[in-house]
Amino acid sequence: MSDERRTELLVGTRKGLFVLEGRPDARFSLKARAFEGEPVEYAMRDPRTGRLFVSATSAFWGPKIWYADALKAEWRQATGVALPKGGDQALKRIWVIVPGETDGTLYAGGDPGVLFESRDRGATWELNRALWEHPSRPAWRRDSGGLSVHTILPWPGDPDRLALAISAAGVWLTDDRGKSWRQGNAGIVADYLPEEARATAINLCVHGLERARERPERMFMQFHGGVYRSDDAGESWIDIADGLPSDFGFPVVLDPADPDSAYVIPVTTEDRLTPEGRVQVWETRDAGVSWTAHGDGLPQRDAWLSILRKSFHGKGEGPDLELYFAATSGEIFGSSDAGKTWFAVASRLPSVQSVRVAR
Amino acid sequence: MAVVRLRGQLEKLAGGAQHQLAGSTVTELLQELESSNAALEGWVLDERGVIRPHINVFVNGEQATAETPIGEDDKIEILPAISGG
Numbered sequence: 169m170s171d172e173r174r175t176e177l178l179v180g181t182r183k184g185l186f187v188l189e190g191r192p193d194a195r196f197s198l199k200a201r202a203f204e205g206e207p208v209e210y211a212m213r214d215p216r217t218g219r220l221f222v223s224a225t226s227a228f229w230g231p232k233i234w235y236a237d238a239l240k241a242e243w244r245q246a247t248g249v250a251l252p253k254g255g256d257q258a259l260k261r262i263w264v265i266v267p268g269e270t271d272g273t274l275y276a277g278g279d280p281g282v283l284f285e286s287r288d289r290g291a292t293w294e295l296n297r298a299l300w301e302h303p304s305r306p307a308w309r310r311d312s313g314g315l316s317v318h319t320i321l322p323w324p325g326d327p328d329r330l331a332l333a334i335s336a337a338g339v340w341l342t343d344d345r346g347k348s349w350r351q352g353n354a355g356i357v358a359d360y361l362p363e364e365a366r367a368t369a370i371n372l373c374v375h376g377l378e379r380a381r382e383r384p385e386r387m388f389m390q391f392h393g394g395v396y397r398s399d400d401a402g403e404s405w406i407d408i409a410d411g412l413p414s415d416f417g418f419p420v421v422l423d424p425a426d427p428d429s430a431y432v433i434p435v436t437t438e439d440r441l442t443p444e445g446r447v448q449v450w451e452t453r454d455a456g457v458s459w460t461a462h463g464d465g466l467p468q469r470d471a472w473l474s475i476l477r478k479s480f481h482g483k484g485e486g487p488d489l490e491l492y493f494a495a496t497s498g499e500i501f502g503s504s505d506a507g508k509t510w511f512a513v514a515s516r517l518p519s520v521q522s523v524r525v526a527r
Numbered sequence: 528m529a530v531v532r533l534r535g536q537l538e539k540l541a542g543g544a545q546h547q548l549a550g551s552t553v554t555e556l557l558q559e560l561e562s563s564n565a566a567l568e569g570w571v572l573d574e575r576g577v578i579r580p581h582i583n584v585f586v587n588g589e590q591a592t593a594e595t596p597i598g599e600d601d602k603i604e605i606l607p608a609i610s611g612g
């Protein structure tokens with residue numbers, strides 16, 4: 169492997185941000201730390217500008233978004249990341265920050281089921297009022313992790329189209345850049361609800377959602393008991409969990425080069441841990457018709473890992489696709505051959521809440 | 528006016544430790560603190576105007592509540608709660 173091939177990971181932990189760097193076939197080294205002692209829920213680097221973003225929820229001072237133009241630069245607090253003053257709710261957490269499709273635009277999602285938009289490279293943010301004031305909001309339900317906009321999927325090349333995943337309020341779609349929202353839940357079966365309630369249920373607990381870059385109407389979902397595919401931009405969903413050891417899990421990752429690809433990490437329904445103490449990443453290359461397990465290099469006994477929904481990410485595409493996932497136990501694993509083999513990236517970190525490839 | 532003493536991150540954000548502020552209750556004083564120091568907005572009070580859960584406010588050395596009355600010569604300190612684990 170070329171010495172020039174290096175990867176940088178932003179690791180959000182319960183005790184701060186850890187920036188790791190290394191060749192994608194061996195342990196990474198610690199490059200930097202920031203927000204020491206603070207719970208960092210999410211960190212990302214905007215690939216368009218190189219700007220770094222961190223969402224951190226201090227136990228004392230509340231949730232904030234911070235940004236910096238270099239790891240050693242001063243972190244500045246973004247403004248506008250709050251709910252309307254004088255209301256009866258307060259912002260609890262920012263779950264995710266993603267680049268939009270127009271220059272300078274970013275989106276952030278958080279708890280209680282809120283979306284923010286920035287049009288100035290992340291310095292100032294504005295609450296999306298249409299989602300905040302949606303008439304169905306009183307029927308939305310918190311899950312054990314909160315009421316979270318945890319996934320935001322722009323449509324490549326079309327800034328008007330966006331999909332959101334909300335736990336537990338299902339999939340939401342807009343075609344007018346967030347002026348109006350509609351649900352995209354047809355076909356999802358929430359087996360945690362009584363049968364009579366399923367057809368009209370809004371409290372749907374989506375855990376992970378991704379869109380295929382080369383075929384944006386193709387999406388994959390890891391549900392709270394179910395794995396699904398959509399071929400119509402999230403309007404309806406097809407069950408593709410057959411062949412997996414468990415249909416429960418949190419994150420899903422795609423190979424950007426292959427719209428028929430998806431990777432999931434099944435965990436048990438009962439305790440949300442890797443089944444039978446074995447860590448395996450499961451891959452489909454035929455849109456969910458069949459699944460292949462990958463465990464080469466991963467612990468295959470006595471490994472009871474919990475992998476959270478933002479703790480699995482990729483870099484590159486095709487045969488050289490790199491994949492990284494982290495556990496709340498503080499371990500990170502990586503693959504540089506699209507999941508065929510795995511190596512230990514880091515261990516003994518604080519409990520990991522998110523992992524993103526920065527570059 | 529009452530004197531509010533800040534420490535740590537709040538002191539840094541406000542650009543100083545001592546602040547003379549007017550307000551008849553703890554909540555009013557904290558509202559005045561945040562409105563006169565834009566960098567502090569949302570740090571002590573959340574959007575509802577409620578004191579964040581792990582913040583302690585002391586008035587003349589005694590732990591106060593949001594409704595505790597404030598007098599002209601009172602000394603107020605805002606401190607994060609003790610944390611562990």
